[in-house]
Every structure is written in structure tokens, then in C-alpha cells.
Amino acid sequence: MSEATAKQGPDTRARILNAAESLFMTHGFEATSMRMITGQAEVNLAAVNYHFGSKDALIQEVFRRRLTELNRDRLGALEAEEALANGAPLKPSKIVAAFFGVSLKMAADTEHGGATFMRLLGRTYTEPNEFVRQFLAEEYAEVVQRFMSALYRALPDVPREEILWRFHFMMGAMSYAIAGTDALQLFAGDFDDEDPTRLMPRLMSFLLGGLRAPLPEEVIESRAIRRDAA
Amino acid sequence: MSEATAKQGPDTRARILNAAESLFMTHGFEATSMRMITGQAEVNLAAVNYHFGSKDALIQEVFRRRLTELNRDRLGALEAEEALANGAPLKPSKIVAAFFGVSLKMAADTEHGGATFMRLLGRTYTEPNEFVRQFLAEEYAEVVQRFMSALYRALPDVPREEILWRFHFMMGAMSYAIAGTDALQLFAGDFDDEDPTRLMPRLMSFLLGGLRAPLPEEVIESRAIRRDAA
Amino acid sequence: MSEATAKQGPDTRARILNAAESLFMTHGFEATSMRMITGQAEVNLAAVNYHFGSKDALIQEVFRRRLTELNRDRLGALEAEEALANGAPLKPSKIVAAFFGVSLKMAADTEHGGATFMRLLGRTYTEPNEFVRQFLAEEYAEVVQRFMSALYRALPDVPREEILWRFHFMMGAMSYAIAGTDALQLFAGDFDDEDPTRLMPRLMSFLLGGLRAPLPEEVIESRAIRRDAA
Amino acid sequence: MSEATAKQGPDTRARILNAAESLFMTHGFEATSMRMITGQAEVNLAAVNYHFGSKDALIQEVFRRRLTELNRDRLGALEAEEALANGAPLKPSKIVAAFFGVSLKMAADTEHGGATFMRLLGRTYTEPNEFVRQFLAEEYAEVVQRFMSALYRALPDVPREEILWRFHFMMGAMSYAIAGTDALQLFAGDFDDEDPTRLMPRLMSFLLGGLRAPLPEEVIESRAIRRDAA
DNA sequence: AATGAATGAGACTTCATTCAT
DNA sequence: GATGAATGAAGTCTCATTCAT
Known part of the structure; x- marks a missing residue:
């Protein structure tokens, strides 16, 4: 017994x-x-x-176990900010911090395998395997929709398409940041694996810099045209 | 014959x-x-x-064939800018444009398979296979060193480590941008596959925004400390 | 309960x-x-x-459950005829009807699974599995012996070996008749699955025709020789 | 070499x-x-x-190799008889001999594996495996059609449905005859495996006896009814 | 320069069965 | 009486590679 x-x-x-x-x-x-x-x-x-x-079902379960928790935490962080904001649109930095902060927190958790999982996840976004992509898309559907809505509200002057692209770019930057040292050593062999807790501010300022960057001229022009037409 | x-x-x-x-x-x-x-x-x-x-040797040859050309063009673009600058430090935007512009140009070439290759390459940065990583590192060694040097000169006030990280983030954003629609649809099912030539200005403004973003406070503080110590 | x-x-x-x-x-x-x-x-x-x-024991039990009943009925039908005959040899048609009639009756019982079982049984006679053959042989031993004896008495002029063979042929014809439509459609795709009760007279006249067929010449000759020698 | x-x-x-x-x-x-x-x-x-x-493809090839030859010979035997008959309907015994004689000839060929194959074939008619049945049906389609046509001509007074059933019964008897001793021993343990060449006349007289047997009364009656109606 | 045949290793999956509860 | 968990053996198939031609 x-x-x-x-x-x-x-x-x-x-x-x-x-x-x-x-x-x-x-x-x-x-x-x-x-x-x-x-x-x-x-x-x-x-x-x-x-x-x-089956092996495929095992793969799915590996992801489901963590993603359920991860996306719950992400939504929780977003809702906490919204509660604080009391109905007002959130600042973009808060939204970005809610989404990517939770990711980085899990990535820093080396004791319960969170770090391992996040590096796996970063790789998997570009995984060719069809059924894995399909599965990830389903798991992410809700949370992405919620965060995009928040961003649309936070940045009413930026075309939605542009926000979507920048969110995409941010996901890429984060994935690489987490997949981390491996890929960095690819570019700089002597790179030292330092305190992972310092990754957070580094990544965050980069992401926000990218998110707030001035729109490319073409986009600005085409927006003006649309506005005139309206 | x-x-x-x-x-x-x-x-x-x-x-x-x-x-x-x-x-x-x-x-x-x-x-x-x-x-x-x-x-x-x-x-x-x-x-x-x-x-x-062998299969491994074939994999290497697939990459070598394209990377040789790609990195030659990157160095060519950098050197062209340097020639124009006449010894002065380059503007960061010029350096970034030299590196990533060549990537996007090849990614837009659907006729000779360049697009196919760039998407493959984007995925491969996170490839777990050990020997592939090793090979990529060797292929990239020279060109990365040259671009980093240029960036160090262009941004003498930014800690080198910080530049390295941000270059890393930029690589991530670009890879996702090129791996492209597939991963985007993962987040937004109804995303329209539009003109790939518009990707260039979009990505470039995001990258530059991130590169120029204010340093996180911690880094600024630690720099001050180091400067005092010196 | x-x-x-x-x-x-x-x-x-x-x-x-x-x-x-x-x-x-x-x-x-x-x-x-x-x-x-x-x-x-x-x-x-x-x-x-x-x-x-075990699985093998299950297989045996599947057969034992039905065969016990089937062979009891066969012996019952034979004994009923013998009781009527009052000691005289039975007509071959009565013997054949006793044996195969019971089979067909069970094959017509679709409500209690008899039909399913008879089709299974027909297939199993040619089953390669050694232990199944062994088991069937044991289950059949008594009833076959009794029917053969009755046939020997009914056809005293026919060599016993010949009767054995013809009984064997009859078993084959019946098995196919019951395995039935499946195999028939193998030869005639458009064959209509008609009233199974009409199978009985059809099969019976075929079997009796075969049983009563004139002996092949060779057999007749060899019998004459043996008779002369005696 | x-x-x-x-x-x-x-x-x-x-x-x-x-x-x-x-x-x-x-x-x-x-x-x-x-x-x-x-x-x-x-x-x-x-x-x-x-x-x-694959294994399934191997199974098919095992059958195709022999069946091609077997059915070619069957058609050859039938056509030889038709040539002799000079346009007149064939005697049923000739047709039956053409079909089953070829089978038995191959069954007697122990040197080139024909015997082995014929016993396998006999078992396979009742094989549950769906794709095997399908395959056999295709292989047999032509030859069965030709022989049935010949029998219809030879027995114009017998309902075609009846002929089809009797052909089915004959196939069953033959299969058992060839699967042979195994199944016989099932009924008579001490049965001696004797000269296989003597099987031919034995089986043939049984088959013809069955084929020529008087129609069951019901069939005769229903035929009379149909004739009257016409 | 190129190929059809063959191979040893290993892949994923399913099998009938056992055992502690 | 019945069951969820677990297991060793075996199943079919695919892999990258080799070799004689």
C-alpha cells in the first residue's frame, strides 16, 4: 500500500x-x-x-498539460490588469507584459520543467508536422483573440492588420529569446549563459520598442487614402 | 548529351x-x-x-548552396554602405537593412526557390539536430562577426552584450516573419496572404523600433556602476 | 439484480x-x-x-455451447427415424435428412444466433489452427460414427470407403451452402439473397443425387476383382 | 556470375x-x-x-501467380470441348470435367506446388478477410461467367438459379475433396491417405449425380406455375 | 554515371496475459 | 465477481545505406 x-x-x-x-x-x-x-x-x-x-496523442498531451495552465495564467494576468483599469483601455505595455511576462515566468521555472517546456514550445511554433500545428492553433485560439481585442482597443489608431503582424514579430522574438542560448551561440560562440531573470526586462523593452515604432510610410499613406475615401 | x-x-x-x-x-x-x-x-x-x-551530407549541401550566396550578398551590401560612408560609422538602420534586406529579397524570390529556402532556414535556426546547428554556426561565423562589429561601431554607447541580444531578437522576428503565413494563421485563421513585398517595410520598422528602444533601467544602472568602477 | x-x-x-x-x-x-x-x-x-x-478456451466454449446442442439434435433425429423403422435399415434419404436437416434448421435460426454460428462452423472445418481441428474432431467423433454406421447398413453394396468420401463431399456442399451468399456472390455478383427456407430442398436433392450416383467404373471393377478373390 | x-x-x-x-x-x-x-x-x-x-500485396501475388494459369487452363479445356462439339451444346459432364478436372490436375501436381496451392485455395473461398474475397471475385469473374453460360445452354430446362446453386454446391464438394485428408480425418481418424489420382473419378461421379438430380418438387411446381402464366 | 536488389537496424503498434486491488 | 494498470513478446513496415553490375 x-x-x-x-x-x-x-x-x-x-x-x-x-x-x-x-x-x-x-x-x-x-x-x-x-x-x-x-x-x-x-x-x-x-x-x-x-x-x-499513440505517439501523436502523447505529443498532444505533453502540450495540453502545460498550455492549459499557461493560457489560463495569461488570461488571468490580462483580466487582473483590466480590473485595475476599471473599464479604460489598457496601456500596450501592460498587455504585452501580461502575455509575455507569463511566458518568461514559466521559462524561468527550472524546477518543475517549465523552462524545458517553453523551449520546446518556442521550437514547435515552426514545427512542420501538420497535426501539431493544428493542435496548437486550437489551444491558442481563445487567448489570442482576447489579447488581440485588448490591443485593438489600446491602439485604436493603428490598423488591425499592422497590430497582428507586430504581435507575430513579437512572438518570434520571444521564441528565440527562450530557445535562447542554443541559437545565440549559433551567432556568438563565446556567449555566456547568464542569469535568466535578466531576460525579462531586456526582451520587454525590445518588444515595446518594436510595437510602438512609427508605421512604415507606405502604411501611413494607404491609411490616409482610405480615410479620404471614407 | x-x-x-x-x-x-x-x-x-x-x-x-x-x-x-x-x-x-x-x-x-x-x-x-x-x-x-x-x-x-x-x-x-x-x-x-x-x-x-549520405543524407546528412545532402542536408549540408542544401544549405551551403544557398547560404554561400546569401552571406556573400549580405557582406556585399554591408561593404557597399561602408564604401559610401567613407570611413564614418554607419547608421544602424543601414546595417539592419543590409542584413535583413538581403534575407527578405531572397524570401521574395519564388521563382528560383529562394522563398522555399528562407522558410526552411527560419525553421532550422531552432532545429534540434546537433550537426545541423554546428554546420549553420560555421557558415554564419564570418558574416555575423562583421555585422556585429559594424553595430558596435554604430552604437558605441550600448553595451555589446545588449546589442548581441537585440540582434538575436531581430533574427527571431525575421524568422517568424518569413516562416510567415503558416504561423500567423496559427493565431489568426482568417489572415489573408497578401503581397509579400509589403513585408519589408513592416518588418524593418519593427526591427529598428526594437533596436533603438530605451535600455531597461537595470542595464542602465549596471552600466553606470561599471563606468564608475572604471 | x-x-x-x-x-x-x-x-x-x-x-x-x-x-x-x-x-x-x-x-x-x-x-x-x-x-x-x-x-x-x-x-x-x-x-x-x-x-x-484464455482465448483458446473461449474459442472452444463458443463451439461447445452450440455443438453439444447440434449433435444432440442430430442423434435425436436419427434415433427417431430408427424407432419408426422398427429395426429395418433406414432409407439413405432419411439419414441424410436427419444429419443435414438439423444443420439447416439451426442455420435458419437468425434470432438466437444459430445462423451466425453455422456460418462460422462451415468456415471452421477448413480452419488451419491445429487445436481447433483437434477439438472439432473430438466433438464430432460420436455422432459421425453413428451416422456412418447407419449409412453402412443402408447401403450394404457400396464400399464403406466410398460412403465415407461421399459423406465428406456432402459436408463440403453443405458448408458452402451455409457459408452461403458470401461465397456465391463471389461467383455471381448479382445473386439475390432469397428465402433461406428454400435452401433445404435444394441442397437435399443435390446431396441425394450425389450420394446415389453410380459408382465410377474403376471402383466397380476393383470391387469385382475383390469379390472374385473372395 | x-x-x-x-x-x-x-x-x-x-x-x-x-x-x-x-x-x-x-x-x-x-x-x-x-x-x-x-x-x-x-x-x-x-x-x-x-x-x-506489403503482406497483403504478397498474398495477392501468391494467388495471382497460380490463378492466372489455372483459369487459363480451365478456359482452354472448355474451348477445346466447344471446338469438338462444333456449335452444339456441350454435355454437362464435359463442362463439369473441364472445370473441375483442371482443378484436380493441379491438385495432383505435388512437384511444382500445385497441390499445396489448391488446398490453400479451397480454404480461401471461405476466408473471412474482406480484401482476399474481393480479389478472388475479380480473378474468377470471367471464367465463371463463361462456364455458367455453357451450363445454361447445356441444361435449357433447368432454371438458371438452380444451376447457379448447384455449381456452388459442387465448388464446396470439390474444395473439401481437395482440402482433403485433413478434414476427412476430422470425421474418421483412421482414414488412409491413398492414391490421389483416384479422387478424380470419385468426385466426378458425385458431382454429376448431384447436378443431374431431380429438381425438388417445389421448384418443379413453381416452374409449372411460371410456364402456365407465360 | 547510375541502378536494381538487398540488408540490418529500428520505427510504432498490438497482442494475450497477469496481478494487485 | 470484476477491473485498471502494466508487461514481454511479437507484429508489420520503413529507414538509410551498401554493393555488384
Whole structure:
């Protein structure tokens, strides 16, 4: 009855998920075999199929477990700011901080695997695998819609299309920031892996600088034209 | 030389490279098998090993073929600006335009496969495969060093470390911009695939906004400290 | 006894047997997995092993349940005829009718699964699985012996070997007749599935025609030789 | 260049087909694994997929190889009789002999595996596997149509439906006759495996007896009714 | 220069079965 | 009486690569 007598430790399922998460980050989905996963989790090879049904389903579950929490926190941070604002439009910096701050907080959590997951997530946005993209899109649908709405309100003079693009650029910058040192060393071999907590202010000022940058002339012109036509 | 004697058209090698490039972008390296490549290239299965030695060597050749040209053009653009400047430090916008403008130009070239390659490249920066990272680092070493030097001269008041990070963020934003619509649709299903030539000014103003953003307070403080210490 | 207390309905055992019988007929023994059976029976995966011990034992029980009844009825029909005959040898048609009539009666019973079982049985005579053959042989031993004896008495002039062969042929014809429409459509796609009750007279006249057919010349000759030698 | 230097004997493909044919007969399709096949054929495990693509495709090829020949011979035998008959309807016995005689001839050929195949074929008519049935139906379509036409001409007074059923019964009797001793021993353990050449006259007289048997009364009555109506 | 055949290793998945509860 | 979890064995198929021609 004690944990000692239980055959497979506290939770076979969780052990598999943790092993998969870490291996997916290191080697990618395709290059991570079921044997590698069950080997690291010290679990029978068939256990993955028993608990998850297939490798693809395992991949989904790895993401769902974290994304549910991540997106809940993001919405929570946004709603907290909105509560404070008392109906007024939020400052863009608050919105950006709500979204990306939560990401970076999880990325800094090395104890519960949050860091591992965030690096995996950053890579996965560009994952070619069709079903993974599809799954991510579904998981993100609600939260993105909410944040975009907030940004539209916060920046009523900027064309929505432009905001969407800049949000896209910001996602890219953040992903690279988190995927982090690996890719940085790609450009500067001697780069020192320093205190990850200093990443937050660095990234935030870059993102806000980009978000507030003057619109390119063409866009300004085309807006003027549309305005005249109206 | 006639079609009758040359079974496999003008250039078997190039056909393989083109097929591989396109399939790597669509499915990733691992998920792209030799059979898929030789099938699309209409070439014998053994031809890849005959011409390139191994799958890994083929991957390298796919990149080398394009990167050599890409980085030559980048250096060319930088040197052209430097020639105009006549020894004075370049404006940061010129440097950024030299580096990322060449990228976007190739990304806009849909006729010779440049667009395909740039999307592949954007994905590959976060590729887990060790040897691919290694190879990319080598290919990029020189050009990154030259651009960083130029930026250091252009922004003598900004800590070098900070410039390195911001260059890193810029790379991330660009990669996402090019990997492009796919990832954008991930966030906004109804996003219209519009004229790719308009991407350039959009991205450029975002990048410059980020690059010129005020430094985070912490960094400013720590700089002051260091300056005092010196 | 209420539905609330009895989780698995009135009889888990019977539910398993019925599901197995139907699935075996549709997919064969090998291609029918325990999961398929327990899934269709809406029963826990381990229930089969709990109730029957193994898959092989389940197969046996599927047959035993029906064959016991079938062969009892066959012997009953034979004994009824013998009682009427009052010690005289039976007419071959009566014997054949006793054996195959009972088969066809069960094959016509679509309500209690008899039809399903008979089609399964027809297929199983040619089943490669060694232990199934062994089991069938044991189940059939007595009844075949009794019917052969009756036929020997009914046809004293026909060599016993010849009777054995013809009984064998008759079994084949009947099995195909019951496996029925499936195999017939194999030869005539537009064959109409008509009233199964009309199968009985059709098959019976064919079987009797074959049973009474003149012996091949060679057999007649060899019989003459043997008679001379005696 | 000599056979001795060739890595895999004269013909890897044929070796696989032969091994598969024999193992399918002994154990059935499902119970025969690729390992068993490649083991017996002394061939690499991957060779089956290389030469045939999949296990299912191998099964089809096993049948196609023999059925093509078998049905060609059947049509040949029928046409030979028709040539002799000079336009007159054939005697039913000739038609039956053409069809089943060829079967039995192949069944007697123990040297080139014909016997093995015919026993496999007999079993396969009742095979549950859907795609195998489909495939057999296609392979048989033409030859069955030709023989049925001949029988319709030969027996103009017998309802076509009746002929179709009796042909079906005959197929069943033949299949059992060929699947043979195995099933016979099921009914008579001490049955001696005797000269297979004597099977031909035995089966033929049974089949013709069945084919010529008087129609069941019901059929006769319903025919009379139809005739009256006409 | 190019290829058809073949191969050893390893991929994911499913199997029937067991066992503690 | 019944079950959720787990497992070792085995299944089919695909992989990148090699080699004689």
C-alpha cells in the first residue's frame, strides 16, 4: 500500500510525460523514439500506448498539460490588469507584459520543467508536422483573440492588420529569446549563459520598442487614402 | 548529351537538391525520407548516396548552396554602405537593412526557390539536430562577426552584450516573419496572404523600433556602476 | 439484480460468448482480438481471461455451447427415424435428412444466433489452427460414427470407403451452402439473397443425387476383382 | 556470375512466393508472420516489403501467380470441348470435367506446388478477410461467367438459379475433396491417405449425380406455375 | 554515371496475459 | 465477481545505406 510497494513509482503517466517533454526538446519529435521515452521514464515500452494510445496523442498531451495552465495564467494576468483599469483601455505595455511576462515566468521555472517546456514550445511554433500545428492553433485560439481585442482597443489608431503582424514579430522574438542560448551561440560562440531573470526586462523593452515604432510610410499613406475615401 | 542518352535530364544533382529543399521545408529533416526525395526528383534511390554520400551530407549541401550566396550578398551590401560612408560609422538602420534586406529579397524570390529556402532556414535556426546547428554556426561565423562589429561601431554607447541580444531578437522576428503565413494563421485563421513585398517595410520598422528602444533601467544602472568602477 | 447493482447486465459470460461468436465469423479467430470481443460485449478486457482462462478456451466454449446442442439434435433425429423403422435399415434419404436437416434448421435460426454460428462452423472445418481441428474432431467423433454406421447398413453394396468420401463431399456442399451468399456472390455478383427456407430442398436433392450416383467404373471393377478373390 | 556467386540463389521473389504459399496453407494468412516467411525462404525480412510492398500485396501475388494459369487452363479445356462439339451444346459432364478436372490436375501436381496451392485455395473461398474475397471475385469473374453460360445452354430446362446453386454446391464438394485428408480425418481418424489420382473419378461421379438430380418438387411446381402464366 | 536488389537496424503498434486491488 | 494498470513478446513496415553490375 505504501509507495514503496507500488510497482511503478508514484505515477507512470506523469513519468512518461516528463521524459517525453525533455526528450522532445532535446531531439525533436521525430528523432525521439518511444524506446527513448520509456527508457528514460523507466517504464515498459507498451505503457505509452496503454496510457495515451499513440505517439501523436502523447505529443498532444505533453502540450495540453502545460498550455492549459499557461493560457489560463495569461488570461488571468490580462483580466487582473483590466480590473485595475476599471473599464479604460489598457496601456500596450501592460498587455504585452501580461502575455509575455507569463511566458518568461514559466521559462524561468527550472524546477518543475517549465523552462524545458517553453523551449520546446518556442521550437514547435515552426514545427512542420501538420497535426501539431493544428493542435496548437486550437489551444491558442481563445487567448489570442482576447489579447488581440485588448490591443485593438489600446491602439485604436493603428490598423488591425499592422497590430497582428507586430504581435507575430513579437512572438518570434520571444521564441528565440527562450530557445535562447542554443541559437545565440549559433551567432556568438563565446556567449555566456547568464542569469535568466535578466531576460525579462531586456526582451520587454525590445518588444515595446518594436510595437510602438512609427508605421512604415507606405502604411501611413494607404491609411490616409482610405480615410479620404471614407 | 541528348535526352536519349542522359536518362535523368540535365542535372541529377540539382534535381535532388531542389526536391530535398522543398521536402525539408514541408516535412522537416527527419520526416523526409530518401525515398520521398528521390521519388520527387524522379531519380534512383541510390543516387543520393552516390552524389552526396549520405543524407546528412545532402542536408549540408542544401544549405551551403544557398547560404554561400546569401552571406556573400549580405557582406556585399554591408561593404557597399561602408564604401559610401567613407570611413564614418554607419547608421544602424543601414546595417539592419543590409542584413535583413538581403534575407527578405531572397524570401521574395519564388521563382528560383529562394522563398522555399528562407522558410526552411527560419525553421532550422531552432532545429534540434546537433550537426545541423554546428554546420549553420560555421557558415554564419564570418558574416555575423562583421555585422556585429559594424553595430558596435554604430552604437558605441550600448553595451555589446545588449546589442548581441537585440540582434538575436531581430533574427527571431525575421524568422517568424518569413516562416510567415503558416504561423500567423496559427493565431489568426482568417489572415489573408497578401503581397509579400509589403513585408519589408513592416518588418524593418519593427526591427529598428526594437533596436533603438530605451535600455531597461537595470542595464542602465549596471552600466553606470561599471563606468564608475572604471 | 437491479441494473444498478449488476454492472454488466444479466450475464457477462453469455455476452462475451455472443460477441466472440459474431466476431469470429466476421473476421476469423486470429484477426479477432480480445479487445474487439470485450469492446463489443461492453466488458472489461480482463473478463475473458477471468471467465474462460484464455482465448483458446473461449474459442472452444463458443463451439461447445452450440455443438453439444447440434449433435444432440442430430442423434435425436436419427434415433427417431430408427424407432419408426422398427429395426429395418433406414432409407439413405432419411439419414441424410436427419444429419443435414438439423444443420439447416439451426442455420435458419437468425434470432438466437444459430445462423451466425453455422456460418462460422462451415468456415471452421477448413480452419488451419491445429487445436481447433483437434477439438472439432473430438466433438464430432460420436455422432459421425453413428451416422456412418447407419449409412453402412443402408447401403450394404457400396464400399464403406466410398460412403465415407461421399459423406465428406456432402459436408463440403453443405458448408458452402451455409457459408452461403458470401461465397456465391463471389461467383455471381448479382445473386439475390432469397428465402433461406428454400435452401433445404435444394441442397437435399443435390446431396441425394450425389450420394446415389453410380459408382465410377474403376471402383466397380476393383470391387469385382475383390469379390472374385473372395 | 555463376549461380554460386549470386547472393540470394536463383530468384528471391520466387523463393518468397513459394514459402508464403506453403505457410499460408499450413497456418492461414493471419497466423503466418513475415518472419516465418522470410525465415523459410532464407531471405532478409525486409525483402518481402521490397519486392511486394506489403503482406497483403504478397498474398495477392501468391494467388495471382497460380490463378492466372489455372483459369487459363480451365478456359482452354472448355474451348477445346466447344471446338469438338462444333456449335452444339456441350454435355454437362464435359463442362463439369473441364472445370473441375483442371482443378484436380493441379491438385495432383505435388512437384511444382500445385497441390499445396489448391488446398490453400479451397480454404480461401471461405476466408473471412474482406480484401482476399474481393480479389478472388475479380480473378474468377470471367471464367465463371463463361462456364455458367455453357451450363445454361447445356441444361435449357433447368432454371438458371438452380444451376447457379448447384455449381456452388459442387465448388464446396470439390474444395473439401481437395482440402482433403485433413478434414476427412476430422470425421474418421483412421482414414488412409491413398492414391490421389483416384479422387478424380470419385468426385466426378458425385458431382454429376448431384447436378443431374431431380429438381425438388417445389421448384418443379413453381416452374409449372411460371410456364402456365407465360 | 547510375541502378536494381538487398540488408540490418529500428520505427510504432498490438497482442494475450497477469496481478494487485 | 470484476477491473485498471502494466508487461514481454511479437507484429508489420520503413529507414538509410551498401554493393555488384
